[in-house]
Amino acid sequence: MSIDGVNGRTSYIGTSILNIRKQLDDLTQQLASGRVSTTYAGQGANRGFALSLRAQVSSIDAFKDTATNVNTRLNVVNLALQGLADIGTSVKKAASTSTIVLNDNGQTSGQITAQAAFSNAVSLLNSQTGDRYLFSGRTTDTSATVPADVMLDGVGTQAGLKQLINERRQADQGVGNMAHLTVSSPPLTTTMTSLAEDGSSFGLKLGSISSSLTGATVTQPTGAPPAATVDLGAVNPNDGDKITFNFNLPDGTTESIALTATTTNPPPAGSFLIGVDTVATTANLQAALTSSIQTLGDTALVAASAIAASDNFFNPSATVTGSPVNNQATVPAPITGATLLSGLAGTDSLAASFAAGDTITVNGTPITFVAAGATGNQLNITDSVQTLLAKIDSITGTGTPSTVTGGVIALHGGDGASLTVSSSNAAAFAALGFSATASADPAPLRVNGPPFATATNLIGGTTANTVSWYTGEVGTDPPRGTAIARIDQSITVQYGARANEQALRYELQNIAVYAAVTTNPANPNSKAQVNALQQRISANLAPQTGQQSIQDMQAEFAGAQNAIKASTDRQTQLKGMAQTMLDQIEGINQDEVATKILALQTSLQASYQTTSMLYQTTLTKFLPI
Numbered sequence: 314m315s316i317d318g319v320n321g322r323t324s325y326i327g328t329s330i331l332n333i334r335k336q337l338d339d340l341t342q343q344l345a346s347g348r349v350s351t352t353y354a355g356q357g358a359n360r361g362f363a364l365s366l367r368a369q370v371s372s373i374d375a376f377k378d379t380a381t382n383v384n385t386r387l388n389v390v391n392l393a394l395q396g397l398a399d400i401g402t403s404v405k406k407a408a409s410t411s412t413i414v415l416n417d418n419g420q421t422s423g424q425i426t427a428q429a430a431f432s433n434a435v436s437l438l439n440s441q442t443g444d445r446y447l448f449s450g451r452t453t454d455t456s457a458t459v460p461a462d463v464m465l466d467g468v469g470t471q472a473g474l475k476q477l478i479n480e481r482r483q484a485d486q487g488v489g490n491m492a493h494l495t496v497s498s499p500p501l502t503t504t505m506t507s508l509a510e511d512g513s514s515f516g517l518k519l520g521s522i523s524s525s526l527t528g529a530t531v532t533q534p535t536g537a538p539p540a541a542t543v544d545l546g547a548v549n550p551n552d553g554d555k556i557t558f559n560f561n562l563p564d565g566t567t568e569s570i571a572l573t574a575t576t577t578n579p580p581p582a583g584s585f586l587i588g589v590d591t592v593a594t595t596a597n598l599q600a601a602l603t604s605s606i607q608t609l610g611d612t613a614l615v616a617a618s619a620i621a622a623s624d625n626f627f628n629p630s631a632t633v634t635g636s637p638v639n640n641q642a643t644v645p646a647p648i649t650g651a652t653l654l655s656g657l658a659g660t661d662s663l664a665a666s667f668a669a670g671d672t673i674t675v676n677g678t679p680i681t682f683v684a685a686g687a688t689g690n691q692l693n694i695t696d697s698v699q700t701l702l703a704k705i706d707s708i709t710g711t712g713t714p715s716t717v718t719g720g721v722i723a724l725h726g727g728d729g730a731s732l733t734v735s736s737s738n739a740a741a742f743a744a745l746g747f748s749a750t751a752s753a754d755p756a757p758l759r760v761n762g763p764p765f766a767t768a769t770n771l772i773g774g775t776t777a778n779t780v781s782w783y784t785g786e787v788g789t790d791p792p793r794g795t796a797i798a799r800i801d802q803s804i805t806v807q808y809g810a811r812a813n814e815q816a817l818r819y820e821l822q823n824i825a826v827y828a829a830v831t832t833n834p835a836n837p838n839s840k841a842q843v844n845a846l847q848q849r850i851s852a853n854l855a856p857q858t859g860q861q862s863i864q865d866m867q868a869e870f871a872g873a874q875n876a877i878k879a880s881t882d883r884q885t886q887l888k889g890m891a892q893t894m895l896d897q898i899e900g901i902n903q904d905e906v907a908t909k910i911l912a913l914q915t916s917l918q919a920s921y922q923t924t925s926m927l928y929q930t931t932l933t934k935f936l937p938i
């Protein structure tokens with residue numbers, strides 16, 4: 314009798330055992346991994362939803378990493394900004410409270426404090442996180458500034474702030490310390506005093522004159538260059554009568570000289586002696602005014618000059634300088650602000666006239682000449698050179714007014730902006746001293762010398778002769794936009810910064826000038842110089858109305874951090890919900906799986922026993938004994 318093989322006779326039993334065994338293996342793997350399946354195919358109908366949820370979780374994790382990195386950078390930026398704010402406060406306090414006792418280097422204790430503060434401020438502006446400089450704009454691999462000592466002292470052939478301050482002081486004081494002013498009597502007059510500027514862009518500039526002098530006639534400053542007169546006439550002033558001359562200084566501040574008529578001889582400070590007649594009194598007034606101007610030129614003007622030099626150094630401006638040109642007067646002379654833009658031969662007008670319809674284009678904005686009735690960006694052909702310069706300055710927004718001195722026009726661009734000027738009338742443009750298109754990039758401004766005492770205008774420094782303090786990225790777009798991070802699908806934050814932003818630059822330049830200025834202790838005006846400087850530094854480091862402050866910057870960065878926190882909090886909630894749903898699809902109930910495993914183990918054991926019993930069944934067991 315033939316015997317069937319096991320496979321043939323009991324294949325249905327083996328198949329059942331194998332199925333149970335496979336289910337047991339699957340459940341055991343689920344229990345070990347905590348997941349329904351190690352493949353998406355095993356996840357059932359919700360596999361597509363699981364893929365979407367997993368992508369969402371992964372995206373949230375990536376945004377979280379970005380937020381962490383940006384928050385780290387923002388924390389460092391805020392530390393730097395707070396440090397700079399504290400430095401500004403400490404230097405302001407030093408300038409307000411420092412005693413005026415000069416050391417061997419001609420500086421006060423407050424200035425020594427400013428030197429250390431300046432170095433610290435420069436270090437903060439060069440803050441890094443990792444290999445990223447935070448105040449360099451888009452050039453994150455470049456430090457924001459040159460070293461502090463290079464800024465102050467220069468390097469090689471490049472002049473630093475100290476040298477520019479010295480040159481500017483000479484230019485502002487002028488010859489004989491007269492600050493480019495002349496006190497004289499016009500020809501054929503003996504009772505009139507003329508006070509006139511010499512046309513230079515440096516020194517003291519005439520303001521209004523107020524007088525209570527009996528019988529005197531005062532003519533306010535007019536003309537180009539401006540001049541004012543005081544005519545005592547035929548009647549002497551009375552004892553105690555006063556006249557006050559107001560002056561504008563290079564840093565935008567004002568000072569005044571008040572002179573009181575007196576019969577006391579010798580006259581006390583701030584007064585002039587009443588003579589036997591107005592001729593003698595006029596001579597005494599002129600002598601007192603000259604002496605007072607010289608004193609002002611060696612006190613407040615020195616401080617104002619240093620402030621202006623620091624602004625020129627730290628706040629680069631594009632400068633286009635023309636060639637010297639003459640007018641078409643009968644006896645040609647260098648053009649001035651009063652020279653007309655068009656006129657007949659033999660008059661004080663340009664050698665070649667502008668005509669109606671001509672244009673001068675400044676940084677893409679045209680100035681159009683009209684016959685009369687100019688409005689907006691228009692000029693009458695009968696307007697003066699000074700009117701043209703004012704119109705150009707209004708377009709560029711420069712803080713350094715354009716000038717014309719000695720027949721040379723110097724045009725200045727806006728803060729940190731390039732300057733390009735052209736004209737449709739080449740001949741008339743040449744009569745202004747410019748050929749073809751004139752253009753320049755921003756550069757530190759310095760006195761056009763030597764000699765400096767007789768200099769008339771500023772020029773742009775070059776990379777060969779002047780230090781450029783800011784070495785980061787230069788741009789006209791908002792600094793925050795130089796670093797952008799996406800912290801959510803539809804949300805980005807901007808957290809870039811440039812060290813040459815107004816708030817940072819303004820504080821740095823004021824601390825720098827306070828640290829850089831030295832005074833000759835042997836000069837009888839030394840204390841007045843330092844006092845004038847300290848007053849200006851203290852005022853400048855106070856909050857400036859309408860000007861960006863460090864606190865404004867901190868608020869902007871705080872806004873970015875708030876946006877990151879709000880986004881992160883929202884993402885944490887979304888991730889929790891997505892993970893819960895994902896766990897429901899991909900995860901298992903361990904109790905349920907364990908129960909199934911026990912049931913399958915029991916079933917498998919029963920199958921094994923049944924199979925064993927079946928294998929032991931033979932025909933003899935069914936035969937009668």
